[in-house]
Amino acid sequence: MQRNPITPEGYEVLVADLKNHKSVLRPQNVRDIEEARAHGDISENAEFEAAKERQSMLEARISHLEMLAAAAEIIDVARLPRNGRVVFGTTVVLESPESGEEREYRIVGTTESDVKAGKISYTSPLAQALIGHSEGEEVTVVTPGGRQVWEIIEVKYI
Numbered sequence: 001m002q003r004n005p006i007t008p009e010g011y012e013v014l015v016a017d018l019k020n021h022k023s024v025l026r027p028q029n030v031r032d033i034e035e036a037r038a039h040g041d042i043s044e045n046a047e048f049e050a051a052k053e054r055q056s057m058l059e060a061r062i063s064h065l066e067m068l069a070a071a072a073e074i075i076d077v078a079r080l081p082r083n084g085r086v087v088f089g090t091t092v093v094l095e096s097p098e099s100g101e102e103r104e105y106r107i108v109g110t111t112e113s114d115v116k117a118g119k120i121s122y123t124s125p126l127a128q129a130l131i132g133h134s135e136g137e138e139v140t141v142v143t144p145g146g147r148q149v150w151e152i153i154e155v156k157y158i
Contacts (some may be wrong), residue, residue: 003073005088005122010112011074018065021058029054068111082157086130088122091156094130097138097149107131126150 006014029051036048077089086092091106105120107130113121120127129141135155141148 002071004068004071004109004111005075006072006109007089007112008074008076010109011069011072014065014069014072014111018062018069021062021065026055026058026062029058077157080157084135084155086133086152086155088131089157091118091158092130092152093154093156094150095153097151102153103150 032051033048033055036045036051039045039047075088077087080087080089086107088107088109091104094103094105095101105118105126107122107127108119110121110123113119113124122128122131125143126141129139130150130152133139133152135152138149138151141150
C-alpha cells in the first residue's frame with residue numbers, strides 16, 4: 001500500500017469526515033430507505049431508488065476515506081529540524097523577482113490541497129520545485145502557463 005503523507009490537521013479533518021459519513025450520513029440514509037420502503041411498492045418508488053443510489057455513493061466514499069486513513073503517514077513539521085529547507089508541511093513565503101508579488105503557501109498532502117486557502121499539494125509543480133531548497137534561493141517552476149521564477153523569502157515550520 002502506498003503511503004499518503006498528510007499533516008496532523010489534515011488527518012483530523014479526514015478522520016472527522018469518515019466519522020461523519022459512518023455515524024451520521026449512513027444511518028440517516030438507512031432511515032430514508034426504510035421510510036421510502038414504507039410507502040409501498042418499491043418497483044416504482046423514486047424516493048427508494050434515490051436513497052439506494054445515495055447508499056451506494058456513501059459506501060464508496062466511506063471505503064475511499066478508510067483507504068486514505070489507512071495509508072496516511074502523518075508528518076508533523078513542528079518535530080522536524082529547522083534548517084531553512086523547504087519540506088513537506090512547511091509554509092513558504094515566495095517573492096517574484098520580476099513583479100515583486102509575494103505569495104505564501106503551505107505544502108500539504110494531496111487530499112488537503114486548497115490553493116485558495118494557500119495549501120498546495122506536495123505533488124504540484126510549484127511544491128516539487130521548492131522542496132529541498134532553502135531561504136534566499138531562487139527556483140524556476142515550469143507550469144502550464146509558462147516558466148515562473150520565485151525567490152524563497154522565508155520557510156516556516158508551523
